[in-house]
Amino acid sequence: MNDLDLFSDSDPHGDRGYARGPDPRRGRRAGRQRQRRRRRSGSAAFLFAMAFLVAVVGTGGVLGVAWVDQRLHPPDYEGQGSGAVTVQIKDGDSGSTIAATLLSHEVVKSTRAFVSVYGKNPKAAGIQPGFYQMRKRMSSSSAMALLLDPKARAGNQIIIPEGLRAVQVAQQLSKKTGIPVREFQRVITRPTGLGLPPYAKGKIEGYLWPGQYNLNPNASAREILKSMVDRFNQFAQQSDLAGRAQRAKLQPGTVITMASLIQAESGRPDDMPKISRVIYNRLRHKPVPMFLKFDSTTLYGLNKYGIVASNEDIKSKNRYNTYNYGGLPPGAISNPGEKAIDAVIEPEEGDWLFFVATDPKNRITEYAADEQEFNRLRQKLNQYLAQNGGN
Known part of the structure; x- marks a missing residue:
């Protein structure tokens, strides 16, 4: 027996089976089945892609419309608001700065709504620095009207002239704020935490900067005197x-x-x-x-x-x-x-x-x-x- 004889029993057709090759009809049927599967897969992928595109475009359209609407009609409260909140407008504040201040105190709903009202009002530049008694959740137009109303400003504007002693400053501040003189004098005697410069050697006399102040109606005697020391420090830094x-x-x-x-x-x-x-x-x-x-x-x-x-x-x-x-x-x-x-x-x-x-x-x-x-x-x-x- 040679090596070829070992395979004789494994193929009943002998050499004739290998000589015939595959059936050509079976190959054509398999090819048509593969083409049908590719067409079904292509159609499914196309339909999925179209569905995804529609979803994206649809969502983008909704977001786009919402973005445009927000630009044209920014969020805003309605009415005069309620409650009370004190807001400080500082000298030189721009419309956007005022808007940010009002938003941080929950007076307006968005800065864009207030800035829009501010930009359309020719009197907006006339808003004076100071403390204002505002309300929460006001419409931007109502907030603007209140800022332009002199009655809304807290009546604590004061001018401290040069050359007053600290005790005289205390007397004027007390008269303006209603805070007892003794509370100011207590701070003058122990001026800790006021930010006095080292060369003041712990004494407040000489470091209460004279000038015009818009006093916070809710501030304590210590906070008011600290604001005056802060002004001195600002001058000292700016003037070297x-x-x-x-x-x-x-x-x-x-x-x-x-x-x-x-x-x-x-x-x-x-x-x-x-x-x-x-x-x-x-x-x-x-x-x-x-x-x-x-x-x-x-x-x-x-x-x-x-x-x-x-x-x-x-x-x-x-x-x-x-x-x-x-x-x-x-x-x-x-x-x-x-x-x-x-x-x-x-x-x-x-x-x-x-x-x-x-x-x-x-x-x-x-x-x-x-x-x-x-x-x-x-x-x-x-x-x-x-x-x-x-x-």
């Missing part, structure tokens, strides 16, 4: 107070102390650089420095007010008595403004050693370079006081 003081070979705290003296002693802004020069000339006098002998500092230390310190006043031992202590007082005696601070940095040239407010009513101050001229000016002031009263 520390850098200017360094170039003048002064500490920032020294600048504020000197500025407070200048503010308290000057009658007019034009006097400030001259009074600044008097301070420098007295403190740098040769062969020995001169005492300042300022009535304003002496009276401050005694918690008194007036133009001239009495003989009894100048004998006092308080550290602010510049008749008895050389150099500057230990801190500011008032809250100075920008011009007084500038005068410290840029004093006017001159050899004056004295100045006298010879006509306080008309804010006239005169200057002298020697003691003889000073005595003449002092006599002039005494005559004024004799005729007009006061000290």
Whole structure:
């Protein structure tokens, strides 16, 4: 038996079965079946693709229409709203900024709706900074009308003039807000958490920035005083107070102390650089420095007010008595403004050693370079006081 004989029993047809090959009719039938399956699969894929395309286009169309509708008709509340909420509009706020503020307080439903109303109202630019008593869930047009209504503004606008002492600031703030003076005084005594600069050395005097304020009707005494210190810090940063003081070979705290003296002693802004020069000339006098002998500092230390310190006043031992202590007082005696601070940095040239407010009513101050001229000016002031009263 050879190797070929091993396969003889496995194929009953022998060599003839292999010689015939596949049936051609069976192949044609299989081909037609494969074509029908491909056509059915292609049709199903086409139908699925069309269904998906319709779904996508349909959804996109709905979203597109919704997007256009939102652009043309942004979400907005209806009516006058209800409840109460205090909203602050700051100086320089744009329409979009105001809209964002109103949205954050739930006054309006969308910024776009309010901006649309804002842009169509020619009076919109007339909205004043301040605190407004608004309502929640107002229509944008109602919110705009309220912002343009002066009655909606909280009546807590106040102007704090330059040169007031901290206790005087407290009195004015109390009168405006109804908060008891003692609450302001408590903060003045312990001014923690107000953000005072390090060179203030924990004292608030000198760092309550004068100017116009729109007081939050819901704020506490501490929050109000902190807003004034914040304004000082803002000025100090913007004006580079520390850098200017360094170039003048002064500490920032020294600048504020000197500025407070200048503010308290000057009658007019034009006097400030001259009074600044008097301070420098007295403190740098040769062969020995001169005492300042300022009535304003002496009276401050005694918690008194007036133009001239009495003989009894100048004998006092308080550290602010510049008749008895050389150099500057230990801190500011008032809250100075920008011009007084500038005068410290840029004093006017001159050899004056004295100045006298010879006509306080008309804010006239005169200057002298020697003691003889000073005595003449002092006599002039005494005559004024004799005729007009006061000290």
